[in-house]
Amino acid sequence: MSNPRTQENPASETAKILSPSMLSKDLISGTVVFLVALPLCLGIALASGAPLFSGLVAGIVGGIVVGTLSGSHVSVSGPAAGLTAIVIAQIAALGSFEAFLVAVILGGIIQIGLGVIRAGFIAAFFPSSVIKGLLAAIGVILILKQIPHVFGHDTDPEGEMSFLQPDQETTFSALIEMFFDLHPGAMVIGLLSVALLVLWDRIEPLKRSLVPAPLLVVLLGVGLNLVFRQLGGIWLIETEHLVQVPVAESVSGFIGFLRFPDFSILSNPAVYFAAMTIALVASLETLLNLEAVDNLDPKRRYSPPSRELLAQGVGNVTSGILGGLPLTSVIIRGTVNINAGAQTKLSAIFHGLLLLVCVALFPIWLNMIPLSCLAAILLMTGFKLVSPTVVRQMYSQGRSQFMPFLITVVAIVLTDLLIGIVIGLVVASSFILYSSMRYPIRRIVETHLSGDVMHIELPNQVSFLNRAALANVFKEIPHGGHVLIDAQGTDYIDPDVLALIQDFKNKTAPIRGIRVSVIGFKENYQIHDEIQHVDYSTKELQEHVTPRQVLKFLKDGNERFRTGRRLNRYLPRQQTLTETQYPLAVVLSCTDSHAPTELIFDLGLGDVFSVSVAGNVIGTKVIGSIEYGCAVAGAKLVLVMGHTRCGAIISTVKDASVANSCQYLEPIFKEIKKSMDRVGESSKQLTQNEYIDHVARINMQRTVEMLPQKSEILKQFVEEGKIEILGAMYDVVTKEVTFMEQEKLSW
Secondary structure (H helix, E strand, O other), rough: OOOOOEEHHHHHHHHHOOOOOOOHHHHEEEEHHHHHHHHHHHHHHHHHHOHHHHHHHHHHHHHHHHHHHHHOOOOOEEEEEEHHHHHHHHHHHHHHHHHHHHHHHHHHHHHHHHOOOOOHHHHHHHOOOHHHHHHHHHHHHHHHHHHHHHOOOOOOOOOOOOHHHHHOEEEEHHHHHHHHHOOHHHHHHHHHHHHHHHHHHHHHHHOOOOHHHHHHEEEHHHHHHHHHHHHOOOHOHHHHHEEOOOOOOOHHHHHHHOOOOHHHHOOHHHHHHHHHHHHHHHHHHHHHHHHHHHHHOOOOOOOOHHHHHHHHHHHHHHHHHHOOOOOEEEEEHHHHHHOOOOOHHHHHHHHHHHOOOOOOHHHHOOOOOOOHHHHHHHHHHHHHHHHHHHHHHHHOOOOHHHHHHHHHHHHHHHHOOOHHHHHHHHHHHHHHHHHHOOOOEEEEEEEOOOEEEEEEEEOOEEOHHHHHHHHHHHHHOOOOOEEEOOOOOOOEEHHHHHHHHHHHHHHHHHHHHHOOEOOOOEEEEEEEOOOOOOEEEEEEHHHHHOHHHHHHHHHHHHHHHHOOOOOOOOOHHHHHOOOOOOOOOEEEOOOOOOOHHHHHHHOEEEEEEEEOOOOOOOHHHHHHHHEEEEHOOOOOEEEEEEEOOOOOHHHHHHHHHHHHHHOOOHHHHHHHHHHHHHHHHHOOOOOOHHHHHHHHHHHHHHHHHHHHHHHHHHHHHHHHOOEEEEEEEOOOOOOOEEEEEOOOOOO
16 A cells, blocks of 8 residues: 655654754653553553563563664554463463563564564555554543543553453443442542643643643642542552552662573473464554554654564563563554654653663652552543544445444454454455455446447456456456456466456457457566457548547547546557548647647547647648548548637737737737627626637637638538538636537538
8 A cells, every 4th residue: 555654764863853852842752651651561461460570671671672673753662461361371381481481582583584574564454444443442442441440440450451351340340340449539539630631631821831741640649649648548549559560679679570581491382382473463463553653643654664573573582581571562652652742762762761760769659659640641542542533534434444443443342452453354354355356447338439348457466356356247248249458557467367367368258259359468478469449540430430420429538538537548559550540530729728639539549630720720721731631531520629718819818919020920810809809899798717718719610610611622521511610619627628519600
């Protein structure tokens, strides 16, 4: 698919990152992401059945290592909620968390390999309906999951995204259970935090201020937590309602939190299966999240997917060595980063540094932050992701876009992130397959001079998915019909499809009396250009056609030109017709009519004789050219075609002084002035453009009248019915030709 987003120039990227305007915004957004990422790292580790510190390690590595290597400006990486089920299963299969870390390292090496071979190209094939469904689903989940935390119901960990929760509740049942487990202190902090965020977003001066609302929300939460500690009783906020960072008494104690991989597991084949699973799932989730975050980026910048796989691979190797969870690009962190005003990837790096410094030096302070105020930030992020505008837009694009979008949202909400994405991709792929089978090619019935031709235009890539539909198209061609198979825009044709085309052309079509024309096939396909229909005027056609039939050809051709449905012509063959021409009409047009006559009437080379002169005026040479077209070349119609916004008439009306210095231009201006004289009093109510067009019409009519008066042979041909002389006006704006046949005069 084409991508309208732009990619920054690497040479100027560093300078932009360090500019004061960018730096301040990135530091602020990095701080906000840090506050949100902290409980998510802990919650995902808890939900995965892994040590709490492993989630923090993954968050730090995701910020510093992946943030540095990534080509994305706003994506933020860390432990992924979509991998929790896989982490639980693989820890159990391998027997220990230390053995699981080896699988994380091997998975990272596989991702590095995927990045090196540029496997990120598959991101271009993700349907936009699934990407938008993913964004909307994350928004819905954030709303449903964070509401209980806002009210102090913290039985399941922050960052847990699955429908079935670790506390044996579901997303919906937790909303009901919440009413039986309200915590007054946490609820007050949560509701005040939501109110502050809404107020900050509604008041323009506050919204434009440098102070981020999420930071104020955290300070508010910590302050109220300290107040409620003094009040005690029901207001006291217990540990389970606060951030719970492991606290070390010393440096050795902090290092003791780290777990290290057990490489003895390398002899167990199960570790390689686990590594492959982690690599493939993490890569898929990363590419989807990367595409989704790029869609949210206000600057519409492009993130190189293969470089992201490489960065994620290095990150997972590092995380595995240090005892961290597997990581991916995380859409929640990325969305918060964008909403906080991130400008460059420095915000992601800074969030990782803050995690490292604060977890190592200030864990006690972090443990004073209530989960309810952080839940309020995520809740508002969810509302921003679920946009009614996006839903209406997807609905307006039709069933093939809306159904995959809707099913992706529902599937992710009712299962988990990974299963929901897979379901969404399967549904979107089904619609794509169905569309490919029903509408694999562009086909139109073209009316050429020699009859109707079904024109089959093959797409750029013709895969085996197109075979069944193309076979059905061939079956629909009637006996004795004519088909043109056009591969001019095709780069690849599947061998099965190529065999189908060859079989139809060489065997089926001759039996059914179908003429098959082919064009544009590459030499290695061994199907050479062969045109069996006539898309130009021949001697036989010219001899048998009447002036009225020629007029019909011109009308139909202009209709095709005006509506953008021009016939496809095999011009190389027409260009070889140098010795004989059999024009159907002679068209006298104005020199500045904005388009060639053949184009305006969608005709082939030599189908008309074009005589062009400024202002459609006639002289001996012009009349001689028309006589040659009719008397010698055999044309059946003479069409005098004026046009709107005629430059020759505008020059005559505005300033004819230039004619005085041009020896042969003055007679043209004199003829146009005679047409101006005919307009007379009727021009007083016209605007300037209307007057110009009216003079052009009168000038065209004068020429139609004068041709048989000036030429005896043309007059004779008209009286004998061999030709007709008609007028027409071409509108240079609408591209429509209006024929003046009803105004034909008798001479």
